Amino acid sequence: MNKSAVLPAVDQVMAELGERARRAARLLAQAPAERKNAALMAGAAALRRSGGKIAEANAADVAAGTAKGLTAALLDRLTLDDKRIEAMAKGLEEIAGLPDPVGQEMARWQRPNGLDIARVRVPIGVIGIIYESRPNVTADAGALCLKSGNAAILRGGSESFRSSKAILACLQEGLAEAGLPEDCIQMVPTSDRAAVGAMLKMSGVIDVIVPRGGRSLIERVIAESRIPLFQHLEGICHTYVDGAADLVMARKVLLNAKMRRTGVCGATETLLVDAKVAKTHLPVLVKDLLDAGCAVRGDAATQAVDSRVSPASEEDWSTEYLDAIISAKVVDGVEGAIDHIERFGSHHTESIITDDPSAAAAFFAGVDSAIVLHNASTQFADGGEFGMGAEIGISTGKLHARGPVGVEQLTSFKYVVRGSGQVRP
Amino acid sequence: MNKSAVLPAVDQVMAELGERARRAARLLAQAPAERKNAALMAGAAALRRSGGKIAEANAADVAAGTAKGLTAALLDRLTLDDKRIEAMAKGLEEIAGLPDPVGQEMARWQRPNGLDIARVRVPIGVIGIIYESRPNVTADAGALCLKSGNAAILRGGSESFRSSKAILACLQEGLAEAGLPEDCIQMVPTSDRAAVGAMLKMSGVIDVIVPRGGRSLIERVIAESRIPLFQHLEGICHTYVDGAADLVMARKVLLNAKMRRTGVCGATETLLVDAKVAKTHLPVLVKDLLDAGCAVRGDAATQAVDSRVSPASEEDWSTEYLDAIISAKVVDGVEGAIDHIERFGSHHTESIITDDPSAAAAFFAGVDSAIVLHNASTQFADGGEFGMGAEIGISTGKLHARGPVGVEQLTSFKYVVRGSGQVRP
Known part of the structure; x- marks a missing residue:
């Protein structure tokens, strides 16, 4: 039998999915906050209730992944235990507790002719999320889209297909209980x-x-999309220790920036040290890192301070290790740091450690990144740490959403103009 | 002689132009407001001083356009007289007078751990403007990009190439006088x-x-771009006269919305009338339009009220006439109006005329357009009328910029985080 007679073509499947999403989005855009929150709370309850089913689906994914020879790291991301299922449920409840961005007046003003103009937040519409085999993203991303009034089309990694499907079923139970269309959160129904x-x-x-x-x-x-992206590129984050840095603070902040968690996008990947303090600060900073179990790949000056430092290649400067590895380099003051960051960075998050306000100001002005910090760890690059609640990622693009993408960043706006018969002269 | 030996390949030319633009953008991003404003004022003076040269270049463009058989409308747009040159100069001065968006704090807050977070406006970077043969766009677009701290790459229609070049020379004189790189505003140097x-x-x-x-x-x-767009699609704008509309107001607002200027994107192209007042209001509104010299293309109900109404085809509902033509249709209340607008509109600007606040609220909620108005003319769709100053267009997209795109909408932002040694627990 011809396969295409059984399975409709992928394009057809996707077109139908899209049509349902648009219909759902139009309803969802006008759903009151209470109803969306009720769906999220009911979804959380369904996740807890369905722990057994989710675990079963996940076990099948993990078994298939193991047979396929997935790496231990990938299998770890894929695996759901009770704790992780509970974390997903809690995540939904937290998102339910956030203020609803939809309908918020961002600004309102009067014109001399009496027109009253308001800029009001509205949902964007339909959001597509493409992710790898972390089944928890199904819950997080679906919930953030729902809260911000957007219909979601989720496309997770094929290795987590069964797990994601079981999680989606819970979200859709929540939607149905709250009287919202299940099509508000859909999943691409094929792993093709x-x-x-x-x-x-x-x-x-x-x-x-x-x-x-x-x-x-x-x-x-990026190469294939005909649709705008909220790009979450790599986080090649830098910590620059300035000539006017306090060494005690620099040691504490750098160690945290690199080693608190090495797998997060806000982890520092490159240490830049001002030549002015290369003799005093660099050896201490490098020793701290090495002693904490971090491999250091340095330029000639850094190699000279400790025999355990290996040489950094040109590629190291633009590598996001996400591991206990750091590249290190001596630069010529703030300007040298800015030049390096602009050349090799990914416009994500960079920190300067200095007691000199003018150095901090120059760094803030010259570094074109989503987040620039002074005397603080790059690991603060996180929507929760910013007080914005849960996020769908950190955007390294400059349009619409930059930095943490939370529920506000998942909205657009319209101008609402109230008149009393005004005509334009 | 081989042509390619004389002219470098277009790709090469563009790559060099782009590199210069990026270098200029980095400097311009940090230029103080006074310097940018000085460049704009000097550019305005240069435009006035160079009126003769501009007129000469324009005459050559117009002669070539005439020989090429351009329509009268296109030739009119192409032609620059003293008044239009003065208007460009004034436009530059007005843009100089706007507040500088760059460096503005959009928000600032403290976290419990003492981190101080500010969201600060920064330029986007390099903006490409692709336009047709209206040479004045060269001045307007270049000035708006400069004010917002962005380098501009301008690509006007080939018919206005000489005029645009003469105008660009004035802008670049202004930049040079203010000590800014001329590469802040560049023009694609070929009409290829x-x-x-x-x-x-x-x-x-x-x-x-x-x-x-x-x-x-x-x-x-849209089809070719690999770069995000601020889409200024058509303005298929609607005026909906509700069952609870005051007829006097409806007549006044509709006539203005359609006929004040028919060639602007905020001009109403379709009249929707609630079936409830089709007998009382529709004949009067249609007669007003016809008497004012507007052709009316209607559905059966509209055709029935006046023999001068011609039948509307399916295509009419999605046509931006930019002319003294209107399509007209009877719909079933606000919901009918919303359905029509969502199906045929371009998400630009729509107005409801009604004395019923609940009808207005339903219209505001259900119409997904950049601008929705109540009891006011669609011709207010204009950055100047919104109090935003000059604009580069009206975006019908929903990301980043929606509605009038003025200097603020030409910026991005970064998060500036001030700490005192904070590390993340």
Whole structure:
């Protein structure tokens, strides 16, 4: 039997999915906060209730992944235990507790002719999320889209397909209980990779794509997408220790920036040290890192301070290790640091450690990154730490959303103009 | 002689232009307001001083356009007289007088751990403007980009190439006088159409493209661009006269919305009338339009009220006439109006005329357009009328910029975080 007679073509499947999403988005845009929150709370309850089913689906994914030879790191991301299921449920409840961005007046003013103009937040519409095999993203991303009034089309990694499906069922139970269309959160119903290609061409149906994953996924999405992206590129984050840095503070902040968690996008990947303090500060900073179990790859000056430092290659400067590895270099003051960051960085998060306010000001002005910090750890690059609640990622693009992408960043706005018969002269 | 030996390949020319733009953008991002304003004022003076040269270049463009058989409307747009040159100079001065968006704190808050977080406006970077043969856009777009701290790459229609070059020379004189790099505002140095294709592929160099022109230009840009767009699609604007509309107000507002200026994007193109007042209001509104010299293309109900009404085809509902023509239709209340607008509109600007606040609220909630008005003319869709100053267009997209795109909308932002040694627990 011809396969295409059984399975409708991927493009057809995606077109129908898209049509349902648009219909749902139009209803959802006008749903009151209480109803969306009720759906999230009911979804959380369903996740807790369905722990057994989710675990079963996940066990099948993990078994298939093991047979396929997935790395231990990938299998760890894929695996759901009770704790992780509970964390997903809690995540939904936290998102339910956030203020509803939809309908907020961002600004309102009167014109001399009496027109009253308000800028009011509205949902974007339909958001496509493309991610790898972290099944918890299904819950987080679906919930953030729902809270911000957007219909979601989720496309997770094929290795987590069964787990994601079980999680989605809970979210959709929550939607149904709250009287919202289940199509508010949909999942691409096939693990066929061609579905991603089809999704990236659905302009006019999907308003924005959020890719979440490693470099190869992001690069594919950038190359193929006909839809605007909230790009979460790599976090090649820098900590620059200035000539006027307090060494005690620099040691504490740097160690945290690199080693608190090495796998997060806000982890520092490159240490830059001002030549002025290369003799005093650099050896101490490097020793701290090495003693904490961090491999150091340095330029000649850094290699000279400790025999355990290996040489950094040109590639190291633009590598996001996400591991206990750091590249280190001596630069010529703030300007040298800015030049290095602009050349090799990914416009994510960079910190300057200094007691000199003018050095901090120059760094703030010259570094074109989503987040610039003074005397604080790059690991603060996180929507929760910013007080913005849960986030769908850190955008390294400059349009619409930059930095943490929370529920506000998942909205657009319209101008609402109230008149009393005004005509334009 | 081989042509390619004389002219470097378009791609090469564009790559060099792009590199210069990025260098200029980095300097311009840190230029103080006074210096940018000085450049604008000096540019205005240069425009006035160079009126003769501009007129000469324009005469050559007009002569070539006439020989080429351009329509009278296109020739009119192309032609620059003293009044239009003075208007460009005044436009530059007005933009100089606007507040500088760069460096503005959009928000600032403290975290419990003492971190001080500010969201600060920064320029986007490099903006590409692709437009047709209106040479004045060269001055307007260049000035708006400069004011907002962005380097501009301008690509006007080939018919206005000489005029645009003469205007650009004045802007660059202004930049030089103020000590800013001339590369802050550049023009694609060839009228070769391949340059547009090359420009649309320069992602990583150009941050956003603003297309300004007719449907075919916009469609080409949408189809080919690998760069985010601030889309200024058509303005298929609607005026909906509700069952609870005051007829006197409806007549006044509708006539203004359609006939004040028919060639602007905020001009109403479709009249929707609630079936409840089709007998009382529709005949009067249609007669007003016809008497004012507006052709009316209606559905059966509209045709029935006046023999001068011609039948509307399906295509009429999605046509931006930019002329003294209107399509007209009877709909079933606010919901009928919303359905029609969502199906045929371009998400630009729509107005409801009603004395019923609940009808207005339903219209505001249900119409997904950049601008929704109550009891006011759609012709207010204009950055100046909103109090935002000059604009580069009205965005019908929902990301980053929606509605009038003025200097604020040409900026991005960064998070500036001030600490005192904070590390993340």
